[in-house]
Amino acid sequence: MIAFTKVSKSFDNGGKNFVRALNEISFEIERKEILCVVGPSGCGKSTIINLLAGFIVPDSGSITVSGKEVAGPSYLRTVVFQDDALFPWKTVKDNIGFGLRCKGLGSNEQAKKIRDILSITNLGEFSDCYPAQLSGGMKQMCALGRALAIEPEIILMDEPFASLDQQTRDLIQEEFLKIKDQIAQTVLLVTHNIDEAIFLGDKILVLTARPAQIKEIITVPFEKPRSPDIRSSQEFIDIKSRIWYMLRNDISVENLV
Amino acid sequence: MLNFPIKRNFSYAASIFGLLFVWQAASMVYHNYELFPSPVSVFLQLIQLFSYQNYITDVIASLKRVVAGFFLAGIMGVSLGIITGINRRLSYIVKPIIELLRPIPPIAWIPIAILLFGLGDLPAIFLVFLGAFFPIFSNTYLGVTHVDGRYIKAAYSLGATMKEIVLHVLIPSSLPSIFIGLKVGLGVGWMAVIAAEMVGAQSGLGYSIQMNRLLLDINKVVSGMVTIGVIGALLNLLLDEERRKLIPWNHT
Numbered sequence: 001m002i003a004f005t006k007v008s009k010s011f012d013n014g015g016k017n018f019v020r021a022l023n024e025i026s027f028e029i030e031r032k033e034i035l036c037v038v039g040p041s042g043c044g045k046s047t048i049i050n051l052l053a054g055f056i057v058p059d060s061g062s063i064t065v066s067g068k069e070v071a072g073p074s075y076l077r078t079v080v081f082q083d084d085a086l087f088p089w090k091t092v093k094d095n096i097g098f099g100l101r102c103k104g105l106g107s108n109e110q111a112k113k114i115r116d117i118l119s120i121t122n123l124g125e126f127s128d129c130y131p132a133q134l135s136g137g138m139k140q141m142c143a144l145g146r147a148l149a150i151e152p153e154i155i156l157m158d159e160p161f162a163s164l165d166q167q168t169r170d171l172i173q174e175e176f177l178k179i180k181d182q183i184a185q186t187v188l189l190v191t192h193n194i195d196e197a198i199f200l201g202d203k204i205l206v207l208t209a210r211p212a213q214i215k216e217i218i219t220v221p222f223e224k225p226r227s228p229d230i231r232s233s234q235e236f237i238d239i240k241s242r243i244w245y246m247l248r249n250d251i252s253v254e255n256l257v
Numbered sequence: 258m259l260n261f262p263i264k265r266n267f268s269y270a271a272s273i274f275g276l277l278f279v280w281q282a283a284s285m286v287y288h289n290y291e292l293f294p295s296p297v298s299v300f301l302q303l304i305q306l307f308s309y310q311n312y313i314t315d316v317i318a319s320l321k322r323v324v325a326g327f328f329l330a331g332i333m334g335v336s337l338g339i340i341t342g343i344n345r346r347l348s349y350i351v352k353p354i355i356e357l358l359r360p361i362p363p364i365a366w367i368p369i370a371i372l373l374f375g376l377g378d379l380p381a382i383f384l385v386f387l388g389a390f391f392p393i394f395s396n397t398y399l400g401v402t403h404v405d406g407r408y409i410k411a412a413y414s415l416g417a418t419m420k421e422i423v424l425h426v427l428i429p430s431s432l433p434s435i436f437i438g439l440k441v442g443l444g445v446g447w448m449a450v451i452a453a454e455m456v457g458a459q460s461g462l463g464y465s466i467q468m469n470r471l472l473l474d475i476n477k478v479v480s481g482m483v484t485i486g487v488i489g490a491l492l493n494l495l496l497d498e499e500r501r502k503l504i505p506w507n508h509t
């Protein structure tokens with residue numbers, strides 16, 4: 001289980017424009033759960049990811065994973081970035097194998113794990129391609145596969161599908177849920193797309209504008225596995241307008257700049 | 258070895274032919290073949306020169322010096338560039354020294370090179386090294402210090418240690434920049450060896466040009482220049498080919 005307890009974070013920017021990003025945020029993520037975070041632009045969503053990844057440290061409060069305080073980056077809390085961040089100089093299979101190599105797995109075990117991941121991400125045919133030869137959707141799948149391969153406790157996804165077109169995005173969300181059924185990982189997914197948060201999330205954390213505080217934590221009522229049809233159900237639309245209403249109160253022109 | 262698309266090959270040939278044509282026309286207008294030889298006479302001269310053992314020895318002497326100096330500069334420039342790029346504190350010490358030495362052209366080192374190493378291979382190799390080292394070092398340093406931070410973050414969060422980051426992130430992502438350094442370095446090194454040989458050697462293409470200048474044999478001087486140009490261009494092509502092999506992700 002992951003717990004944020006009264007976490008605050010501000011950025012100094014050399015004293016010129018002091019920014020308070022997070023203000024005493026507390027929440028928990030249960031094991032195997034997908035928690036989606038939505039909030040106005042610039043409110044501090046990526047900051048939450050960077051804190052949990054261990055890239056930055058909070059000013060106050062504590063972040064724990066299974067009771068242990070987060071200290072620096074670790075493969076146990078791996079990140080999938082918005083624009084994939086695949087290594088352009090490695091093929092699909094070497095990208096997926098990178099974390100395994102870092103973990104010190106033998107080459108047979110590595111090869112076996114890579115095969116498994118290629119099959120669940122449907123990238124088998126492309127194992128020897130470089131990222132530049134893949135479509136946007138395949139790149140994201142590969143980035144997800146690279147993260148899954150090392151079997152982290154939690155996968156942190158910062159707007160992972162934001163650069164994809166709507167159709168690819170819908171398809172990859174469905175694919176992602178299928179994969180999620182086969183794995184044991186907990187997922188923290190930041191998105192600015194409310195549909196995505198409802199379709200994927202077990203819970204949705206709605207943040208206020210900066211300094212971000214928690215507006216509400218919504219439990220999404222749909223059973224898993226979920227069918228794409230729920231997107232057009234009345235319940236889905238109701239949740240969507242509820243979240244949209246909450247966010248709209250917070251979005252103003254000053255907060256965007 | 259060099260499999261260019263036909264179309265590009267064709268336009269390369271056309272461009273070289275155009276240059277030869279302009280040269281031929283200019284020499285006909287100038288009409289003093291002693292001072293301004295035509296490409297045809299230079300071509301004939303080259304055939305004759307390459308049938309002399311002496312000339313081939315000169316070409317090989319220059320090539321040997323350039324290869325030796327370039328390898329030294331490559332090994333030192335790339336490794337020092339990587340180490341300085343990774344270690345900020347070291348860069349505060351190394352960078353000012355490099356920035357002070359870099360503007361000094363290799364030719365200005367010739368007197369000291371001759372005093373230090375006498376005449377022969379060593380001063381020329383030293384000059385090639387000086388000419389090639391700085392561009393190789395600077396481009397390597399630039400490559401390493403400008404790696405996209407996302408790749409480093411991604412590697413850390415996949416469990417990489419510093420060693421894995423250097424080997425699998427910093428070095429491969431700097432390779433395109435390192436190759437630019439190598440190409441510039443090889444070009445400067447090739448120029449430096451000729452300059453060094455004109456003053457401080459008793460063999461090599463530079464020496465041969467200098468001798469023929471004293472003998473007022475302009476046809477041979479220009480033949481030497483053409484040899485230098487062609488070999489320089491071939492060395493450059495060779496590096497391009499290596500680049501294609503070593504950086505496959507950049508062209509696919």
Ligand SMILES: Nc1ncnc2c1ncn2[C@@H]1O[C@H](COP(=O)(O)OP(=O)(O)OP(=O)(O)O)[C@@H](O)[C@H]1O
Nearest residue numbers: 011012013019021040041042043044045046047048
């Ligand atoms: N490294 C940093 N240095 C200085 N300021 C930062 C840094 N990271 C974030 N900030 C500031 O903190 C605030 C929150 O940033 P963050 O990236 O977390 O927002 P976000 O919710 O992810 O925004 P978006 O929806 O645009 O991605 C912003 O005002 C940003 O300018």
Ligand SMILES: [Mg+2]
Nearest residue numbers: 045046047158
């Ligand atoms: Mg963000």
